[in-house]
Amino acid sequence: xxxxxxxxxxxxxxxxxxxxxAQSGPAGTFxxxxxxxxLNGKPFVVRAAELHYPRIPKAYWEHRxxxxxxxxxxxxxxxxxxxxxxxxxxxxDFEGQKDVAEFVKLIQKNGMYCIVRPGPYVCAExxxxxxxxxxxxxxxxxxxTNQDSxxxxxxxxxxxxxxxxxxxxxxxxxxxxxxxxxxxEYGVWGNDEVYxxxxxxxxxxxxxxxxxxxxxxxxxxxxxxKLDGVASTLNFGAGxxxxxxFKKFKEMNPDAPLMCSEYWTGWFDQWGRPHETRDVNSFIxxxxxxxxxxxxxxxxxxxxxxxxxxxxxxxxxPYAPTATSYDYNAPIDExxxxxxxxxxxxxxxxxxxxxGEKLGEIPANPxxxxxxxxxxxxxxxxxxxxxxxxxxxxxxxxxxxxxxxWGRILYRTQLPAGSARRKLVLQEVHDWATVYINGKPVGxxxxxxxxxxxxxxxxxxxxxxDILVDATGRVNYGQAIIDRKxxxxxxxxxxxxxxxVLRNWLVYNFPVEAAFQRSKVWSKKKLQGPGWYKGSFxxxxxxxxxxxxxxxxxxxxxxxxxxxxxxxxxGPQQTLFLPGAWLKKGSNxxxxxxxxxxxxxxxxxGLDKPILDKTSQDESLLHRKPGQQLRLEGVTPVYTGTLPAxxxxxxxxxxxxxxxxxxxxxxxxxxxxxxxxxSLAEMEVLDENGNVISTLSWKVLYAxxxxxxxxxxxxxxxxxxxxxLIWQTQTTGGKPAHPHQLVIDMGAVVNVKGIRLxxxxxxxxxxxxxxxxxxxxxxxxxx
Numbered sequence: 010x011x012x013x014x015x016x017x018x019x020x021x022x023x024x025x026x027x028x029x030x031a032q033s034g035p036a037g038t039f040x041x042x043x044x045x046x047x048l049n050g051k052p053f054v055v056r057a058a059e060l061h062y063p064r065i066p067k068a069y070w071e072h073r074x075x076x077x078x079x080x081x082x083x084x085x086x087x088x089x090x091x092x093x094x095x096x097x098x099x100x101x102d103f104e105g106q107k108d109v110a111e112f113v114k115l116i117q118k119n120g121m122y123c124i125v126r127p128g129p130y131v132c133a134e135x136x137x138x139x140x141x142x143x144x145x146x147x148x149x150x151x152x153x154t155n156q157d158s159x160x161x162x163x164x165x166x167x168x169x170x171x172x173x174x175x176x177x178x179x180x181x182x183x184x185x186x187x188x189x190x191x192x193x194e195y196g197v198w199g200n201d202e203v204y205x206x207x208x209x210x211x212x213x214x215x216x217x218x219x220x221x222x223x224x225x226x227x228x229x230x231x232x233x234x235k236l237d238g239v240a241s242t243l244n245f246g247a248g249x250x251x252x253x254x255f256k257k258f259k260e261m262n263p264d265a266p267l268m269c270s271e272y273w274t275g276w277f278d279q280w281g282r283p284h285e286t287r288d289v290n291s292f293i294x295x296x297x298x299x300x301x302x303x304x305x306x307x308x309x310x311x312x313x314x315x316x317x318x319x320x321x322x323x324x325x326x327p328y329a330p331t332a333t334s335y336d337y338n339a340p341i342d343e344x345x346x347x348x349x350x351x352x353x354x355x356x357x358x359x360x361x362x363x364x365g366e367k368l369g370e371i372p373a374n375p376x377x378x379x380x381x382x383x384x385x386x387x388x389x390x391x392x393x394x395x396x397x398x399x400x401x402x403x404x405x406x407x408x409x410x411x412x413x414x415w416g417r418i419l420y421r422t423q424l425p426a427g428s429a430r431r432k433l434v435l436q437e438v439h440d441w442a443t444v445y446i447n448g449k450p451v452g453x454x455x456x457x458x459x460x461x462x463x464x465x466x467x468x469x470x471x472x473x474x475d476i477l478v479d480a481t482g483r484v485n486y487g488q489a490i491i492d493r494k495x496x497x498x499x500x501x502x503x504x505x506x507x508x509x510v511l512r513n514w515l516v517y518n519f520p521v522e523a524a525f526q527r528s529k530v531w532s533k534k535k536l537q538g539p540g541w542y543k544g545s546f547x548x549x550x551x552x553x554x555x556x557x558x559x560x561x562x563x564x565x566x567x568x569x570x571x572x573x574x575x576x577x578x579x580g581p582q583q584t585l586f587l588p589g590a591w592l593k594k595g596s597n598x599x600x601x602x603x604x605x606x607x608x609x610x611x612x613x614x615g616l617d618k619p620i621l622d623k624t625s626q627d628e629s630l631l632h633r634k635p636g637q638q639l640r641l642e643g644v645t646p647v648y649t650g651t652l653p654a655x656x657x658x659x660x661x662x663x664x665x666x667x668x669x670x671x672x673x674x675x676x677x678x679x680x681x682x683x684x685x686x687x688s689l690a691e692m693e694v695l696d697e698n699g700n701v702i703s704t705l706s707w708k709v710l711y712a713x714x715x716x717x718x719x720x721x722x723x724x725x726x727x728x729x730x731x732x733x734l735i736w737q738t739q740t741t742g743g744k745p746a747h748p749h750q751l752v753i754d755m756g757a758v759v760n761v762k763g764i765r766l767x768x769x770x771x772x773x774x775x776x777x778x779x780x781x782x783x784x785x786x787x788x789x790x791x792x
Contacts, residue, residue, distance in 0.1 A: 034117070034183050034184075035183055036180070036181055036182060036183050037049050037180045037181065037183075038050065038180065038181065039053075039122075039180050039187035039188065039220070039221050040221055041221065041240050041265065041266055042266070043264045044264060044265070044266055044267075045266050045303070046266045046268075046305060048187070051364075053363065054300075054303055054304075054305050054361070054363065055083070055084050055122075055124075055187075055268060055305035055306070055307070056081060056082050056083050056084065056305070056306065056358060056361075057082060057083075057084035057085065057086040057124055057305075057306065057307035057308065058077035058080065058082040058084070058085055058086065058307070058308050058311030058312070059085075059086045059087070059271070059307055059308060059309045059310050059311055060073055060074070060077065060085055060086070060087060060310075060311060060312055060314075061087065061088055061090075061133065061310075061313075061314060061335075062087060062106075062109060062112045063090060063093050063106070063107070063317075063320065064313065064314030064315055064316060064317070064335055065312070065314045066106070066588045066590045066591065067105065067106045067108075067590075068375070068588075068590035069345055069375065069376075069588070069590065070111075070112055070115055071115050071118075071119070072345060072372055072374070072375055073312050073314075073341065073345060074115055074116055074119050074121065075119055075369060075370075075372045076311075076312065076341050076345070076347070076351075076371070076372060077121070077311050077312070077341075078119055078120070078121055078368075078369035079355065079368060079369040079370060079371040079372065080311065080340060080341075080351055080354050080355050080358065081354060081355050081357070081358025081359060081361075081362070081368055082121065082308075082311065082358075083121060083122060083363075083366060084121055084122040084123065084124060084187070084307070085116045085121055085122075085123050085124070086123075086124040086126065086270075086307045086309075087109070087112065087113070087123065087124070087125055087126065088126045088127075088128070088131045088133050088135075088139070089109060089125065089126065089127040089128060089131070089139075089171055089175075090128075090131065090133070090135060090139045090320075091127075091128055091129050091131075091139045091140060091141055091167050092135075092136060092137060092139055092140060092141040092142065093107060093139075093320070094107055094109075094167075094170070095141055095167060095170075096141070096414065097143065098141070098143045098163075101170050103170075103174055109174055109175065110174045110175060110178065113125075113175060113178050113184070113185065113186065114178070116185060117178075117184065117185035119369075121185065122180070122185045122186075122187045123178070123184075123185045123186045123187065124186070124187060124188045124189075124190070124307065125175055125186055125188070125189045125190070125217075126189075126190040126193060127168065127171045127175075127189065127190070127212070128140075128167075128192065128193065129164045129167060129168070129192070129208070130152070130153055130192060130193050131193050132193055132194060132485055132486055133322075133485065134277045134316070134321065134322050134331045134335065134485055135316070135320055135321075135322050135485055136319060136320050136321070136322050136415070136482055136483045136485065137322065137483040137484070137485060137490060137492065138193075138322065138484075138485035138486065138490055139485075140152055140490070141163075142409060142414040142415070142483070143409070143414070144159070144160065144163065145407075145409040145491065145492075145493050146409050146410065147159055150491060152490060152491065153192070153195070153198055153199070153204065153490075154199075154201060154204050155201075155203060155204045155207045161207065164208070164211065165211050165214075165215075168211050168212060168214075168215040169214075169215050169216075171215060172212075172215030172216030172217060173216070175217075176215065176216025176217055176218075177216075179217065179219050179220045180220065181219035181220065182219070186220055187220065187221065188220060188221045188222070188223050188240075189212060189217045189220050189221075189222055189223075190222070190223055190224065190225060190270075191205065191208055191209045191212060191222055191223070191224045191236065191239055192205060192208050192224065193225065194225060194226055194227070194244065195224065195226065195234065196226035196227060196230030196231055196232075196233045196234065197226070197227065197230060197486075197487070197730060198487075198488075199233075199234075200233040200234040201234070202234045202235060202236065205224070205234060205236050206236065206237075209222060209236060209238070209239055221240060222238065222239045222240065223239055223240040223241065223242055223268075223270070224236055224239050224240070224241055224242070225241075225242045225243070225244050225270040225271065226241070226242075226243065226244070227243065227244055227245065227732060228243050228245065228253075228254045228255070228256075228257060228258060229657070229658060229732060229767070231243060231258060232257070232261060240265065240266070240268075241258070241262060241265060242268040242269065242270035243255065243258060243268070243269055243270065244269065244270055244271035244272075244273075244309075245269060245271075245272065245273070245733070245770065246272070246273035246276075246287070246733040246770075246771070247272070247273055247274060247275070247287040247288070247291055247292035247295060247771075248287070248288070248291035248292065248294070248295055248771040248772050248773070249295050249770060249771055249772070250295075250656065250770075250771070250772050251295055251298040251299055251302065251304070252298075253656050253657075253770075254269075254770075255267055255304070266305065267302070267303075267304040267305065268304065268305035268306065268307075269299060269304060269305070269306040269307070270306075270307050271307060271309035272295070272296065272299070272306045272307065272308055272309060273287070273309050273733060274287065274292060274308050274309065274310060274311070274337065274338065274339050274340060274350065275287045275310070275313075275336075275337045275338025275339055276337065276338065276721075276733070276734075277313075277331055277332070277335060277337055278331070278332040278334065278336075278581055278582060278621065279324070279329040279330065279331055279332060279721070280329075280330050280331075280332055280457075280481070280577050280579055280580075280582075281457065281577075281579040281580070281624065281625075281630060282329070282581065282624065282717075282721045282723070283581060283622075283624055283717065283718065283719070283720055283721050284581040284621050284622035284624070285337075285338060285720075285721060286338045287338055289349055289350050289353050291771070291772070292350065292353075293350075293353045293354070293357060294772075295772075296354070296357060297357055300357065300358070300360075300361045308339075308340070308354070310335070310337045310339045311339060311340055311341060312339055312340070312341035312342075312345070313334075313335035313336050313337030313339045313343065314335050314343060315333060315334060315335055315343055315573075315574065315586045316331070316333050316334075316335050316574060317333070317571070317572055317573060317574050318415075318521060318572035318573075318574055319414075319415035319416070319482075319521050319572070319574075319575075320482075320574075321333050321335075321481075321482045321574065321575065322482040322483060322484065322485030322486075323440075323481060323482040323483060323484050323485060323492070324484065324485070324486050324487070324729060324731070325484045325486075325487060325489035325492075325705075326487070326489060326704050326705050326706075326707055326725075326728060326729065327457070327459070327707075327708070327709075327725050327729070328440070328456045328457055328484070328489075329457065329729075330440065330457070330481035330482045331482055331485075332575075332581070332582045333573070333574030333575050333576065333582060333585060334582045334584075334585075334586065334619065334621055336619070336621060338350075340353075340354050343586050343619060344374070344376075344378065344553045344555075344586060344588075344619075345374050345375075345376070345553075346374060347371065355368065374553075375589075376551070376552050376553040376588065376589030376590065377552045377553070377589075378552055378553050378554065378617035378618070379548070379550065379551075379552030379553070379554050379589070379615065379617060380554065380614070380615050380616060380617050381546055381548070381554055381556075381614055381615025382546075382614060382615075383612045383613070383614045384544050384545075384546045384599060384612060384613050384614060384615075385544055385612060386542035386543060386544040386601070386611060386612070387533070387543070387544050387545075388531040388532065388533065388542075388543040388544070389531065389532060389533065389534055389535070389536050389540055389541065389542055389543070390529035390530060390531050390532065390540055390541040390543070391534070391536055391537075391538065391539075391540040392419075392477070392519075392538065392539040392540045392541070392604075393448065393475075393538065393539075393540075394530065394540075395529045395530055395540075395541075396419070396517050397517055397518060397519070399421070399515040399516055399517050400515070400516045400518075401513075401514070401515060401516075402514045402515075402516050403512050403513060403514070404499065404512060404514070405420055405496050405498075405499055405500055405511070405512075405514050406495070406496075406516075407439070407493035407494055407495045407496065407497045408478075408480060408493065408494040408495035408518070409493055409494065411516055411518055413518045413520055414520070415480060415494075415520065415521045416480060416518070416519045416520045416521045417477060417478065417479050417480065417519040417602075417604060418477075418478050418480070418494070418495045418516065418517070418518055418519065419475060419476070419477050419478075419516070419517040419519070420475070420476045420478070420495070420496060420500075420514050420515075420516055421473065421474065421475050421476075421514065421515040421516075421517070422474050422511050422512070422513055422514045422515070423471050423472070423473065423474065423513070424446060424465075424468060424471065424472045424473070424474040424502065424511070425471055425502065425509065426468050426469060426470050426471055426472075427467050427468055427502070427504055428467055428469070429467055429504060429505075430464055430465070430466060430467055431464070431465050431467070431502055431503060431504040432462050432463070432464055432465065432502070432503040432504075433452075433462065433463050433464075433465045433474075433500065433501075433502060433503075434461055434462050434500065434501045434502075434503055434508075435454060435461050435462075435476070435496055435500050436461060436496075436497075436498035436499050436500070436501070437456075437461060437496070437497050437498055438454050438456060438460070438461065438478060438496055439456055439478070439480065439492065439493065439494045439495060439496070439497055440455075440456040440457075440478070440479065440480055440481045440494070441453070441454070441455055441456065441478070441479045441481065441563070441604075442454045442476055442477060442478045442479070442496075443476075443477045443539070443604065443605075444463055444465070444474070444475070444476050445473075445474070445475040445476075445477070446465060446466070446468070446472050446473070446474060446475075447472050447473050448473070448475070450538070451463065451465055451466065452464070452465075457630065458630065459708060462503075465502075474511070476496065476500070477539060477604060478494070478495050478496060479563060479564075479604045480494035480495065481575065486730065486731075487730050488703065488705060489705055499511075519602075521565065521572060523567050523570040523571075523572065523600075526541060526567055526600045526602060527600065529541055529543075531543060538606075539602075539603060539604040539605070540602070540603070541600060541601065541602050541603075542600070542601040542602075542603065542611060543598070543599070543600050543601075544598075544599050545596050545597060545598055545599065546596075546597050546599065546615075547595060547596050547597070548592055548593075548594060548595070548597060549594060550594065551589040551590070551592040551593065551594060552589040552592075553586070553587070553588055553589045554587050554589070554592075554615035554616065554617065555584035555585065555586055555587065555615065555616045555617070555618065555619045555620070556568075556573065556584060556585045556587050556599075556613050556614075556615055556616075557583065557584050557613055557614045557615070557616050557620070558576040558578075558583065558584065558585060558601075558613055559578065559583040559584075559620065559623070560607060560608040560610065560611065560612060560613070561576060561578065561601065561603050561607045561608075561611070561613065562577075562578055562603050562604070562605025562606050562607045563575075563576070563577045563578065563603065563604055563605040564576060564601060564602045564603040564604055564605070565601070565602050566585055566599065566600070566601050566613075567598075567599070567600045567601075568587055568591060568592075568597060568598065568599050569591055569592070569593065569597055569598055570598075571591045573585040573586065573587060578605070578625060579624065579625045580622075580623045580624040580625055581621055581622050581623060581624040582619075582620070582621050583620035583621075583623050584616060584619045584620045584621070586619065587615065599613070601613070630717075630723070631715075631717065632709045632710070632711055632712040632715060632723070632724045632725070633711055633712055633713060633714075633715075637711065637792050638792065639673070639711055639713065639750050639752060639790060639791075639792055640790070640791040640792060641673070641675070641750075641784065641790075644784055644786075644790070645784075646675075646782040646783055646784050647663060647667050647669075647761075647783055647784065647785045648661060648663055648764075648782070648783040649780075649781075649782050649783075650780075650781060650783075651779060651780050651781075652680075652766065652768075652777075652778055652779060652780075652781065654680045654774075654777070654779075655768075656768060656770055657767070657768075658765050658766070658767050659765065659766045659767070659768070660763065660764075660765050661763050661764050661765070661766070661783070662762065662763040663761070663762055663763055666697045666760050666761065666762050667760070667761045667762075667785050668758055668759070668760055668761070668785075668787060669755075669758065669759070669761060669785035669786050669787050670754065670755055670756070670757060670758045670759070670786070670787055671710070671752065671753070671754055671755070671785070671786050671787075671788070671789055671790055672694070672752070672753055672755070672761075672783065672784060672785045672786075673750055673751065673752045673753075673782075673783070673784040673790060674689075674692065674750070674751045674753075674764075674781065674782075674783055675748050675749070675750045675751075675781060675782040675783075675784070676689075676747060676748060676749045676750075676778045676780075676781050677747055677748050677779070677780040677781055677782065678747050678778075678779050678780050679747075679775075679776055679777055679778065679779055680774060680777040680778070680779045681774055681775070681777070684775060684776065685738075685744045685745065685746045685747060686737060686738050686740060686744060686775050686776035687714075687736075687737070687738045687747070687749040687776045687778060688722075688735050688736065688737040688738070688768070688769050688775060688776030688777065688778075689727050689735060689736050689751075689766060689767070689768065689769075689776075689778065690726075690727070690732050690733070690734070690735045690736075690767045690768060690769050690770060691727060691728070691730070691732055691766075691767040692727040692728060692764065692765070692766055692767070693764065693765040694755065694759070694761055694763075694764050695761065695762050695763040695764065695765065696759060696760050696761065696762060697760045697761075697762045698762075699762065699763070701765075702755065702759055702761075704728040704730075705756075706755065706756025706757065707728050707753055707754065707755055707756065708753065708754045708756070709724045709725050709751070709752070709753055710752045710753065710754050710789070710790075711750065711751070711752035711790070711792065712724035712736070712749075712750070712751050712752070713738075713745065713748075713749050713750045713751075714738035714739045714745045714749055715736060715737070715738060715739070716737045716738065716739050716740050716741065718741055718742070719740065719741045720737070720740075721734065722734075722735055722736060722737035723736065724736045724751055727751065728753075732767060732770055733770065733771075735769050735776075736751065737775075737776055738776065740775075752790055754789075758787055761785055764783060766778065
């Protein structure tokens with residue numbers, strides 16, 4: 010009997026393999042040759058378009074694929090998002106909207122190849138870079154290393170699931186997957202070849218044993234590690250100097266094919282920062298340069314879409330949560346419409362088609378834009394009157410400890426009596442909190458500003474203390490990726506020299522699922538604090554629309570059970586995309602949870618165009634107070650020097666090790682004579698052993714000038730580990746003259762032996778520093 014069962018299972022497996030073969034096509038090959046990729050033995054230039062299936066409603070998958078083909082692409086590049094498919098540990102979901110195999114088959118149906126990037130880490134401005142939140146239950150968790158057995162074991166399990174879905178679709182099996190990526194931009198994180206080799210081997214063991222593997226990094230860090238048997242590619246942005254980007258790579262890999270695996274068509278928006286765009290001419294210019302050199306590429310993004318629900322991530326340092334819209338200023342906009350960039354790409358690439366290729370027809374958008382009249386909310390539910398069952402906890406702990414992945418969390422305890430004004434210290438709040446005493450709000454804290462302390466009034470008796478924390482995106486990039494939510498350390502009451510740790514908490518969890526939002530006790534009362542708003546609206550025809558939330562405060566929106574994502578009145582995004590496929594003719598339900606104070610006339614409406622560029626100026630994020638002036642009289646620089654012209658990192662070594670916590674970089678002039686601007690992409694401080702000092706505790710104390718109106722060029726961009734973003738002094742409203750100064754608190758006294766500076770990497774030379782001074786002190790600078 011056992012033998013019969015074995016034969017039966019083998020027969021089923023064989024049948025499944027035959028079915029896959031029949032659904033696809035003849036087996037093929039894709040490999041690296043000398044200075045070129047080879048498709049079925051012939052030279053092939055990859056023209057890829059990046060699409061993210063979770064950011065596109067399933068009803069529109071094929072439309073977006075067809076748009077990419079019409080733009081001149083022959084390949085679609087996709088990420089796999091581990092935390093999207095395993096939201097609860099051990100429970101995998103590849104059905105419906107998560108059916109990535111169906112997405113890949115649609116790509117093949119439309120005559121295109123596919124590149125798969127399964128991680129485990131992917132970045133993508135996605136919550137925790139694709140790593141699942143439940144890993145954070147392990148207190149000493151380490152990620153992106155084989156030094157943590159839990160991380161590696163769960164990675165292997167996930168990769169096997171990914172292989173079951175997609176390995177049958179490799180080109181060698183008759184599918185259309187031509188390449189699979191190993192990890193993602195690991196050179197930014199580290200240089201652990203043992204870990205990267207383990208991920209490579211796990212990907213192969215998961216079934217991707219035939220396909221061409223590759224890795225992607227930046228031109229500044231690709232050389233930090235080696236990975237045998239894996240092709241190398243580079244990532245860089247619009248307007249880059251192509252020859253400079255590949256110069257070092259070609260020297261080290263003279264026979265390798267060249268590919269820009271992420272050519273950034275635009276950029277993503279961050280809450281409270283200006284809307285990001287990239288000039289179409291600059292973008293097309295560098296793309297043409299690649300085509301003229303037969304360099305393969307992938308447009309990141311061809312179509313960004315939307316980070317629906319809780320999936321938008323964050324950058325750090327400094328903490329900067331990403332907006333819900335992932336429009337990305339891409340050639341295909343958030344709602345699937347063609348743009349000026351789309352036609353510029355199509356017009357360019359028609360001249361570079363290869364044998365057997367032709368431009369696809371431009372498909373019509375399946376959903377026309379519609380407007381909706383003002384939607385009135387007829388029911389409300391106050392948050393404090395709809396508390397779920399609490400959990401007791403002696404010490405305050407982060408959200409993940411209570412088996413909650415996303416949303417809001419309320420901490421409640423008793424505040425001891427105090428006769429004088431005191432301070433409440435939250436260590437650390439992740440990410441935005443309102444503090445209540447006896448039900449009345451007394452202050453708000455914002456992680457973006459590094460807030461952790463508020464003044465609290467005297468109380469003659471013990472009082473009820475409530476701290477409502479709204480979690481925005483988990484950090485998806487850099488060393489701060491271990492990003493637990495809620496309050497992650499402790500809460501103290503400080504009175505004079507005395508401090509008391511508060512204990513004995515009741516904890517209330519508010520998850521993001523639609524069913525939880527619907528299960529409230531509804532009334533018609535006007536809300537005076539945080540709570541839910543519920544209403545309905547009727548449509549006679551469906552279509553794409555944008556919910557105008559500019560009169561709301563901060564929260565989330567659900568329509569017919571679909572989570573449209575986060576909104577925040579600080580902008581730049583003031584609308585949420587509502588796909589027509591999620592509407593129905595007749596009555597539609599809308600629920601809004603707002604944790605801040607909306608405008609008095611609470612209402613939303615549906616617009617036919619988005620508002621993505623309306624920012625409420627947040628003075629607290631500026632790095633110079635009105636009238637503030639740095640005083641350097643009598644201060645001796647530890648180094649005065651001149652930087653050579655050109656791109657690439659510039660290293661400076663001091664004669665001796667210096668000690669300090671606060672430093673000032675003073676730019677005296679620019680490489681171009683008469684240029685009043687200063688710009689800088691990245692800055693590193695080196696210890697006595699030449700190691701880069703961590704920037705996680707850095708804070709900008711002063712910048713004499715920064716461009717935060719026309720572009721997101723704030724001073725903190727010098728340590729955000731994003732080489733394509735720069736600090737740039739004002740270029741609008743007047744250009745202040747040199748010298749330009751930047752003062753940073755490193756958070757602790759450290760030994761310093763040198764610094765490294767990275768100029769901007771695009772074709773512009775504006776603001777590149779020539780002569781400079783570097784000051785270092787253990788005491789703060791004077792203002």
